[in-house]
Amino acid sequence: MALPRITSPHAKGSNRTQRVMLLVAAACAPGALALTWLFGIGTLVNLVWASVVALAVEAAILAARQRPIAFFLKDGSALVTAVLLALALPPYAPWWLTLVAVGFAIVFGKQLYGGLGQNPFNPAMIGYVVVLISFPIEMTSWPKPHTMGAWDGIQQIFGLAALPDGWSQATALDSLKINKSLTMDELWAQNPAFGEFGGKAVEWVNLAFLLGGLFLIYKKVISWHAPLGMLGALFVISLLCWNGSGSDSNGSPLFHLLTGATMLGAFFIVTDPVSGATSNLGRILFGAGVGVLVYIIRTWGGYPDGVAFAVLLMNLCAPTIDYYTRPRTYGHRKPGRGFKLGE
Known part of the structure; x- marks a missing residue:
């Protein structure tokens, strides 16, 4: 045979x-x-x-x-x-x-x-x-x-x-959450937890994790889709909800990017290939969901940082995201398109 x-x-x-x-x-x-x-x-x-x-x-x-x-x-x-x-x-x-x-x-x-x-x-x-x-x-x-x-x-x-x-x-996220009277300028000047752009010292830690994340992208260990989705969504929603430097401010976009576990989450957590989405579009949506949930938990939730909760909630959504973002199988037409006679 x-x-x-x-x-x-x-x-x-x-x-x-x-x-x-x-x-x-x-x-x-x-x-x-x-x-x-x-x-x-x-x-x-x-x-x-x-x-x-x-x-x-x-x-x-x-x-x-x-x-x-x-x-x-x-x-x-x-x-x-x-x-x-x-x-x-x-x-x-x-x-x-x-x-x-x-x-x-x-x-x-x-x-x-x-x-x-x-x-x-x-x-x-x-x-x-x-x-x-x-x-x-x-x-x-x-x-x-x-x-x-x-x-x-x-x-x-x-x-x-x-x-x-x-x-x-208290961390910068804690201080911002419980602040009811000070403006952002006053809070920044009086509270030692705040640094140049984000939480004091923590902003440098976030930049260090950003460097490590870029190394992983360069080595092609992870793709850029999930980190971009998370950081982009967090930036956009914090920009839309940012109301200046008043006492009820939720923090600037740069503050949220450089405070808490943002960069650790973006490059080392949401990029988990097992519990996250699998397609490129799915990874972007998965990361975006994490970014939005992080901001919601930080601003209106009961915990100062929400990366862990946001990731676990989006882990529940990963199978559904995969279902609706499946790439077209090689050699197959798009759904809804039949084959002509003789093909």
């Missing part, structure tokens, strides 16, 4: 899961360095502790599921989840909070759905939202820039000493 020789084009690229995950982790380096420079050693401690917890929990679940442990740990997905969570959590979050966040992310956000490629929700955002709802005080305790020493920070993380006086302050 003769076997037909298949001549269809078969593409083979250099991207592998492990390589992609390592590039994503490497792209987080500018943001991690900026956080460490501004807030001290806490971010590095979080990164190490979160990575250990993620690998240990993943190994335990894989053993319980009778799956090969070394094979799946090498793909780097658990490590990336840990890195994203460590960068999103406050630099001096208690050790047990990081343990809970990473544990929930790996178990309930990833492994219970079957592992890598099966999760409908972003695992890192699952872990973040669990601890944000459960431990709001610890999750909103951000230090003032350049105030925490290395040893004091380690004692704070592991509960070895009481908090030093005045080590934390």
